[in-house]
Amino acid sequence: xxxxxxxxxxxxxxxxxxxxxxxxxxxxxxxxxxxxxxxxxxxxxxxxxxxxxxxxxxxxxxxxxxxxxxxxxxxxxxxxxxxxxxxxxxxxxxxxxxxxxxxxxxxxxxxxxxxxxxxxxxxxxxxxxxxxxxxxxxxxxxxxxxxxxxxxxxxxxxxxxxxxxxxxxxxxxxxxxxxxxxxxxxxxxxxxxxxxxxxxxxxxxxxxxxxxxxxxxxxxxxxxxxxxxxxxxxxxxxxxxxxxxxxxxxxxxxxxxxxxxxxxxxxxxxxxxxxxxxxxxxxxxxxxxxxxxxxxxxxxxxxxxxxxxxxxxxxxxxxxxxxxxxxxxxxxxxxxxxxxxxxxxxxxxxxxxxxxxxxxxxxxxxxxxxxxxxxxxxxxxxxxxxxxxxxxxxxxxxxxxxxxxxxxxxxxxxxxxxxxxxxxxxxxxxxxxxxxxxxxxxxxxxxxxxxxxxxxxxxxxxxxxxxxxxxxxxxxxxxxxxxxxxxxxxxx
Numbered sequence: 156x157x158x159x160x161x162x163x164x165x166x167x168x169x170x171x172x173x174x175x176x177x178x179x180x181x182x183x184x185x186x187x188x189x190x191x192x193x194x195x196x197x198x199x200x201x202x203x204x205x206x207x208x209x210x211x212x213x214x215x216x217x218x219x220x221x222x223x224x225x226x227x228x229x230x231x232x233x234x235x236x237x238x239x240x241x242x243x244x245x246x247x248x249x250x251x252x253x254x255x256x257x258x259x260x261x262x263x264x265x266x267x268x269x270x271x272x273x274x275x276x277x278x279x280x281x282x283x284x285x286x287x288x289x290x291x292x293x294x295x296x297x298x299x300x301x302x303x304x305x306x307x308x309x310x311x312x313x314x315x316x317x318x319x320x321x322x323x324x325x326x327x328x329x330x331x332x333x334x335x336x337x338x339x340x341x342x343x344x345x346x347x348x349x350x351x352x353x354x355x356x357x358x359x360x361x362x363x364x365x366x367x368x369x370x371x372x373x374x375x376x377x378x379x380x381x382x383x384x385x386x387x388x389x390x391x392x393x394x395x396x397x398x399x400x401x402x403x404x405x406x407x408x409x410x411x412x413x414x415x416x417x418x419x420x421x422x423x424x425x426x427x428x429x430x431x432x433x434x435x436x437x438x439x440x441x442x443x444x445x446x447x448x449x450x451x452x453x454x455x456x457x458x459x460x461x462x463x464x465x466x467x468x469x470x471x472x473x474x475x476x477x478x479x480x481x482x483x484x485x486x487x488x489x490x491x492x493x494x495x496x497x498x499x500x501x502x503x504x505x506x507x508x509x510x511x512x513x514x515x516x517x518x519x520x521x522x523x524x525x526x527x528x529x530x531x532x533x534x535x536x537x538x539x540x541x542x543x544x545x546x547x548x549x550x551x552x553x554x555x556x557x558x559x560x561x562x563x564x565x566x567x568x569x570x571x572x573x574x575x576x577x578x579x580x581x582x583x584x585x586x587x588x589x590x591x592x593x594x595x596x597x598x599x600x601x602x603x604x605x606x607x608x609x610x611x612x613x614x615x616x617x618x619x620x621x622x623x624x625x626x627x628x629x630x631x632x633x634x635x636x637x638x639x640x641x642x643x644x645x646x647x
Contacts, residue, residue, distance in 0.1 A: 268319025
């Protein structure tokens with residue numbers, strides 16, 4: 156039974172500025188639910204002047220927030236955590252409705268966001284300063300200082316989780332944070348902003364600006380926005396990174412992926428079937444950590460049979476969600492036809508799976524497994540962002556690693572094997588930012604940080620975890636001496 160409520164059509168989403176909901180000046184567009192193909196609300200978009208007003212309000216309020224003791228800033232986040240967990244089901248319903256996720260996937264995304272929030276809460280007890288007597292009578296210390304006003308642009312596929320990667324850490328460090336959600340999935344931002352307001356976050360510390368490209372450009376250009384993060388496609392990530400850094404601001408922009416899984420004959424067959432199938436079918440393949448390419452080394456046909464069986468068990472609208480737009484749905488069908496033209500063979504065609512009867516006009520696309528995909532072909536190289544697994548047959552592990560490393564992307568990779576030494580060999584020789592052993596979706600857990608390499612990431616550091624702290628703050632170093640020392644050396 157489909158647990159996602161699809162009869163909601165009354166959401167009207169605006170900007171959240173200085174603690175109040177205000178309407179942007181660029182008119183409104185419908186928010187279309189992938190479940191139904193019909194509007195579930197509307198969002199009012201912003202012009203450059205709307206962004207400028209939002210930044211000014213954030214700037215005014217940031218100084219007082221910075222001067223608020225860290226323990227007090229942290230207390231607001233504790234309150235927010237309680238509210239988020241209290242309203243988890245309600246927020247998950249909205250996430251699923253506007254993004255096409257299943258309810259369980261929406262809940263999982265919120266809980267991953269809570270994990271990052273809990274890491275931010277721990278910062279009151281770690282990495283916020285240090286002091287040492289470096290020479291007789293001479294002390295060095297460091298203090299973390301917020302940047303001021305920072306901004307983040309988040310994608311449609313995780314309306315709650317991806318913002319929660321950055322909001323808690325940025326604001327607990329003393330910044331004022333401006334959030335530009337995807338115009339495809341803006342409704343979730345209304346619930347999160349209201350939860351922060353209820354938690355006692357001062358006005359202006361969290362600002363939500365709705366909009367499209369004009370709002371993004373305005374944030375990248377504004378001189379008072381000191382840092383900007385982005386998650387989305389590689390094409391747009393590169394544009395935002397270039398535009399922001401040309402304005403001398405700090406930027407960290409995560410792009411697309413073409414994740415490879417290397418499958419060896421000694422892999423556990425049950426672990427393989429579930430792990431690889433769930434990787435490419437979960438979230439209908441619309442996540443940067445999804446398996447895109449299976450590098451099948453040697454005789455692994457029995458493993459592939461298990462992957463097919465698991466994929467065939469998916470039920471659209473229950474265990475698999477919908478595709479975000481009609482345009483993306485059309486693109487996936489075209490990608491399959493292109494793959495067949497380039498010599499691939501369909502060994503499982505989930506396009507024949509039935510759409511949910513109550514939501515038959517939604518954007519549904521079942522799992523597809525392509526075999527005999529050639530390295531260098533479109534299905535092997537392009538990020539398709541849907542539940543499509545491309546199998547490339549490899550003679551040996553060296554060939555598989557060569558194919559993986561030839562990709563322009565460097566987000567994630569995995570190996571499925573029962574051999575510890577072989578797993579370590581593959582982990583050491585593959586080019587990626589995140590790696591899994593017998594794990595189809597190798598997302599690090601906090602405080603281990605999230606981020607890829609190559610064209611999967613533009614900028615330095617990572618967007619979560621310990622490696623995110625230096626992105627959202629500066630480190631001030633202070634050296635102090637109060638009196639002359641009788642045994643002074645060159646340092647004192």
